[in-house]
Amino acid sequence: MSTSSNTGLIANWEIRHSRSRNLPYYFNSVTGESSWEPPFxxxxxxxxxxMATQYSGSAQSGNNNTGGGQSIGADASSTSSSGVPTKVRASHLLIKHRDSRRPSSWKESNITRTKDESRAILxxxxxxxxxxQITLGQLASTESDCSSARKGGDLGAFGRGEMQKEFEDAxxxxxxxEISSIVETGSGLHLIERTA
Structure with missing residues (x-):
């Protein structure tokens, strides 16, 4: 298969930007198919x-949102009348394994490592x-198997019911x-840092 000389994507695929998630994604201009993961x-x-040169350059650790446009976590510190947060903002570092729900990522089209190997890496x-030595955001930008790597692992603000339960609870x-210990979900193994 031929690939684009600058992006490495196969023919008819391009990188677009999701306004709702403020993240890049992959789009097939012929079929109209879109994906958060690169095409096989x-x-x-x-x-x-x-991706590292085009999208990770503005990823910063902590709460700085240096990307142009809106701040995706502006309302991240919303709390209910009882003082319990209704939304949080978090970043994460995801390491997938062969039994993950989707064992591929922007880094690898076919992930074959075991869960134990993923745990050792994480x-x-x-x-x-x-x-x-390094922040979670800095490490996520090069090592995370999630498309949020392009933003230093930043997932923006989210409320209850928007993430997998284990991830949300953590x-x-x-x-x-604060940074979590390893959290296991159907997507793989995560380290999570609450940023707001």
Whole structure:
């Protein structure tokens, strides 16, 4: 299959920007198909380089939203009358494995590692983050298997019922600035940082 010389995507696919999620996604201009994950057959090395230079440059750790346009987490600190948050904002680092719901990512079209191997990778990342060597956002931009890597792992603000239950429960239990231990969902294994 031929790929685009600059993006590494296969023929008829292009990168577009979702206004609702404020994230890039993949779109087939012939079939109209869209996907958060790169199409099978793309040159993932070339695509990873392209995405890192085009989309990860503005990803910052912490609460800074340096991208142009709206702040996707502006209302992230909404709370109910009882003081319980109704929305939180979080970033995450996702490591998928072969039993994940969708075992592919912008980095790899076919993920074959086991859950135990993914856990070992994430534990090593967690150790670097907790030692202060690197922030979760910095590491997510190059290592996360989620398309949010392009924004340093930032998922924006979300309320109850918008994420997988295990992820949601962990995110809502964190204090601002706190990082979870490993959280397992159908998508894979996550480290979650509540940012607002």
């Amino acid at each position: 057959g793309s040159d993932t090395t070339k695509l990873q380089h392209y 534990l090593a990342h967690e150790a670097r983050i907790r030692s202060g 995110a809502f239990s964190l204090k601002v600035g």
